[in-house]
Every structure is written in C-alpha cells, then in structure tokens.
Amino acid sequence: MNKLLRRYLFFIILLLIQITFLVIEPTIGQKSLSITWKNTLEMLSVVPPIFILLGLMDVWVEKETMIKLMGDNSGFRGIIIAFFLGSMAAGPLYAAFPVAGILLKKGSKLSNVLIFIGAWSTTKIPLLLFEASSLGWNFMLIRFLLNIPGIAIIAYLSERILSEKEKKDVYERNSIATQGV
Template structure:
C-alpha cells in the first residue's frame, strides 16, 4: 500500500485538492471535475490508436531505418525528416510522446526526437492553413521562418543538456 501511495502521490494530491476545493467552492469544483472527466475521456478515445501505431512502428519499421534517417547516422537529413514527420502528424500533443519514446527506443537521436515533438506542437500543416486564413499567409510564413530555427536549436540544446545514459538507466527506454 505504501508503494502504491508513493507511486501515485501526485494523482492522490490532485484528487485530494479537488475534493477539498469542492467543499469550499461547489460550482468551481463541479466544473473542475467535469473538465477532468471530459479530458480523460478524450485521452481514452485516442490512446488505443496511439498504442496500435506504436506497435506497428515497432514491428514494421526496422531499427536500421530509424538509425539511418533519425539517428546519429542521419546527419542533416535527420532534422528535416523530423520536421516533416511532426508537421504532417495529426492529433493532440500528448499523442506525440509515446511515439517519441518509440523513436528513441529504435535508435533515434534525441535532437531529432525533440524536433519531431516541436514540429508536432507548432507546425502542423492544417494549423498553418487555418492560421493563414485568419491572420493572412504573410504572418504564417513569418511565424514559420522564426519557429523552425528555434525548434532545431532547442533540439540541439536538449541533446547537449540531457544525459541519455541517465535516462537509459533510470527508465530503461532502450
């Protein structure tokens, strides 16, 4: 029981906080519970498809393909492929994290995986089309020319700052 509480302490604290908050502010507490329920249902709708996609990537795409195109051997084409993969992806941002983990397990370079997540969150093609229809094409292109170099820079910096040996030993992702 102690291990369960220790492993889920953040979730337990959040639930306890919501219960405490509900006792003081019933309407806000009810809205919080409704929003949390709605978000949880949304996650449960999408998550099975993510798991299937992770399984298909794991089985169908050989490690050598990932290593050659997104790993250390990829060179300059790695960031470009990562930007394209993230740009053409669809779905909420939380869907990118299990896929990113799968890419890391298959030998993807951390820089390229971070670029993939950054592109997924900011450079989706449908989002750019909608943005340009509301804010005009010039604004969208300017935002892209500013965003893309910073995504690549963030990927480079993250790779320099994060010790992959620590992650491998702690989480066993490889």
C-alpha cells in the same frame, strides 16, 4: 505499497482537492468535475489510437532502419524526416511523447527526437492552415520560417549541452518506460 502510493501521490492529492471543492464550494467543484470528465474523454479518444500506431511502428520498423534514417549518422536526412513526422502529426502534444519514446527506443538521435517534438508542437499542418485563415498568410509564413531554424537550434544546443552520461540516462529511462511497448 509505499511505491504504489508514491506513484499515484499527485493523482491522490488532486482527487482530495477535487473532493474538498465539492464539499466547500459545490458549484466550483461540479464545474471542475465536468471539465475533468471532458478532458478525460478527450484523452481516451486520442491515446488508444496512438498506442495502436506505436505498437505497429514498433513491430514493423526495424531498429536498423530507424538508426539509418534518424540515427547518429543520419545527417540532414534525419532532420528532414523528424520535421516531416512532427508536422504531419495530428493530436495534442501529449500524444507526441510516446511516439518520441519509440523513436528513442529504435535508435533515433536525441536531437532528431527533439526536432520531432518541436515540429509537432509548432509546425503541424492543421495549425498552419488555421493560422493562415485567422491571422493571414504573411503571419503564418513568418512564424513558420522562424520556427524551423529555432527548433533545430534548440534541439542541437540541448544535445550539445547534455553530457554523455545525461544522454545515456535519457535513453535508459526511456527503455524502462517503453518496456512492453
């Protein structure tokens, strides 16, 4: 019971805050509840398709293939694949983390997974097209060209700074989190 309570403590605290606002300031509480409901519906529209695709990826892509394409010895090819996967993605950033978990589970190099997350957050094609139409092609191209080396540098620095024990811990925590996927 204690473990269950600890697991959902943050949710319980937020629920109590929500109830408090509904009692003390009903207008703010109702607005907050409405926003929470809209966000929940959005999440429910994004997460199930992501998990279906993850399940298919987990079954269809062999670990040896992933290690060859994005593992420790993948070199420049792994970087390009990570950028491509992240840039072609659609959906909010929170959908990238389960995908990153499967990439780690399949043997991808940590820096390639970090590049994937960086690309998902900053170089998605729909985002680039929106930027180009709103802020102009020059702005979009400059930002995009600055982000590419920035993402790679951050990913490789992060991997270099982490000790072998810390990297091993990342992979172990991920294997626990992705059990059953």
